[in-house]
Amino acid sequence: MAISFRGPGPIPIDLNVNGEERTVFIEPRRTLLSVLREELGLTGAKHGCGRGQCGACTVIIDGETAYACLTLAVDCEGRSIRTIESVSHGEQLHPVQEAFIEHDGYQCGFCTPGQVVAAVSLLEHNPSPTEAEVREAMAGNVCRCGAYPNIVTAVLDAARQGTGRDPGVSGATVASGEEG
Amino acid sequence: MKPFSHGNATSIEEALEALSGMSWPLAGGTDLLALMKEEVAAPERLVNLKTILGLDAIAERQSGNENEWHIGALTTLSALSQTPAFADHLGLRCLVQAAQESASPQLRHMATLGGNLVQRPRCWYFRNRHVPCWRKGGRRCFAFKGENKYHTILGGGPCYAVHPSDPAVALLALNASLLIAGAQGRRVVSLEDFYVMPRPDRQREDGYHPVTILEPNEILTAIVVPEPQANSRSVYVKRTERGAWDFALVSAAASLRLEDDVVKEARIALGGVAAIPWRANAVEEVLIGQPLSPELIEHAAGAAVAEAKPLEHNAYKVDLIKGALRQALQI
Structure with missing residues (x-):
């Protein structure tokens, strides 16, 4: 089987973010950080350096911390993403x-x-x-x-x-x- | 970042079919995506290797009378550093030390060992897209007469950027080999032969001068480490400016086998000093057959830098690598 390539234009991507299934329509070049912040309204993870040197964009992917600024959203299909927004329960802080x-x-x-x-x-x-x-x-x-x-x-x-x-x-x- | 198309490979064969000059493999992405964001690299297609199952396994195998360890190229640095079979093994622990001391926890969760070995240099001229340096296809090295605090002291040019990998230095001391898959079949190459000094006639389609023999249509699939002989011990010593999360200013890996305090075998590799992980043959020659005395260690440290030609701002590396090597040999 040959690989089916998608893009460079927008394509549908299914993401599991904080336990919810979300579908976004994005270019493959979009980072997970930009999709969280600009498509899903999850602005807790911050864009600091944008090059994996500061940690302000730290999220948990499949149980391990990762930098969302150096992760392609398209590479997160089928994986579990947790952000800072999932840490507290309403007013009840972690x-x-x-x-x-x-x-x-x-x-x-x-x-x-x-x-x-x-x-x-x-x-x-x-x-x-x-x-x-x-x-x-x-x-x-x-x-x-x-x-x-x-x-x-x-x-x-x-x-x-x-x-x-x-x-x-x-x-x-x-x-x-x-x-x- | 320039636009690109993206595909998930489910097998090595599928990936090989899709790779070419501007169609690149993507593993952990910690180096490649940073280069693409800076637009120092701009592949037209990315072939995601992370969707190939089984390329992240670590297994002990028999080869003839010898045992060897197969480490899948997609093994993350964090998985590698948490492998008890290596961490608790005196002969192999330098690899775990090197992985553990690489980057930050997040990057170790993301970065793969295969990608770590083929990452591009961290030189600030190379990483700046406005600087047409030789390494990325320009006419000259701007570090040679410029800001060269972090650059090479051994091996000369035409590029003076050091190879940034920690694990590569440990693997060189451990006499590792690499399994490479290509359209014409599989090949096995020693890590020592895998790295080659950059030279004008070895150039990629995007202008980049690589320091490995890996072709654009090949994939590094596994790292093979021979089981060290009994009584072997190894250590990785890394010197950094900061106490955490930093590239090596210099580093030294030593793999030794002693009998009654006499060095029977020695493989010594140095990092942060040359464009490629540097095998210190001269140090090994000093050590082998001799009792490991303080005098011998001093002699060995001197041999490591006998050929050193520091640049304007990095003479400190000569003493630093001697100290790192002394420490590695004393453990």
């Missing part, structure tokens, strides 16, 4: 968000959605991280205000308070290429 408020884990707040998503993902994989593990897991998220000490404190505190409210996800293991 314990990581509560901890960021409690410990002042930000100044300007631009990087905060990405920081929170990275922290939530860390605690889902490792509910009791050491400080070194927190620093390592958060290393892909830059904060130009320099709120790092408070961010680390917030993540450690959220871990102490326990965040395991989603057992289906919190028990997830890291894919290690064992399949196929």
Whole structure:
């Protein structure tokens, strides 16, 4: 079978975002970040550097953090995408968000959605991280205000308070290429 | 980013049929999409390899009397760094160290080992589309007499950008080979022969001068690492400006087998010093057959930089690589 190529003009793409099936009509060159923000109205993930160096666009794809600015939306068909918008339930904030408020884990707040998503993902994989593990897991998220000490404190505190409210996800293991 | 069309490959054969000069393979995309956003690269079609099942598997296989590890080219750096069979293996752990110290958690979730080995240089002249540097088809290297703090000290030109991969350096020390699929069939190439210094007559359709022998219509499908002999040990030492998430200023990988403190085998590879991952044959010659004493290590570190020709702003790399190598040999 020869590959069927789509584009370069707009094509329909089916995405699963925060548990909902969404269809968008976009060019293959569109990044997941631009589709989330401009097509789906999910503006929590931020466009910072646009080149995978700042982490403001961090989302969770199939259970692992990724940069939405260096991911093509068309490559996300059939995969599960979670954004910062899925982290709280209405007015009820996630314990990581509560901890960021409690410990002042930000100044300007631009990087905060990405920081929170990275922290939530860390605690889902490792509910009791050491400080070194927190620093390592958060290393892909830059904060130009320099709120790092408070961010680390917030993540450690959220871990102490326990965040395991989603057992289906919190028990997830890291894919290690064992399949196929 | 320039417009392009996109297709999902479901088999290597399908992908090979679709690849050509301006029809490129896409894996993790962490390098390619960044280049396309800068419009330093502008392929007309992308062939998504991530939809080919089984290219991300890690398996131990027997080859003759030897065991070897097959790492699918689509294995992500995070999966590689979390493979206990490597992490707990003294002989192979340099590969895990190199993968773990690459990039950031998000990028390691996305980036594949195959893509990491064929990524393009990080040189700021190369990555700027307004600078017609030699590496991307222009007339000259702007780093040679320009801002060259992060550039090469070994191997010379005509391009002075270093190869940015950490895992490639570890794999060179581990004597890895690569499986390559092409329309004419499969071939196996040692990693050492896979990388070649850039030269004027080796050029891609878009002007790019590659440093690998991979042709545009070929796919790197697996990385094969031979099981090290008993009593082998390996280590990867990386020097960076920042404590987290940075490319190597320099790095050193050492794979050694000692008997009664005497070096029986040694493979030494250096990163951040040349346009390709650099095999330090002169260091190996100093080490093999000798007791691993502080004096020998000092002698070996000197041998690593005997041929070094630093540029105006990167003489610091000479001492830095000596220190990295000393540390690698002391572990």
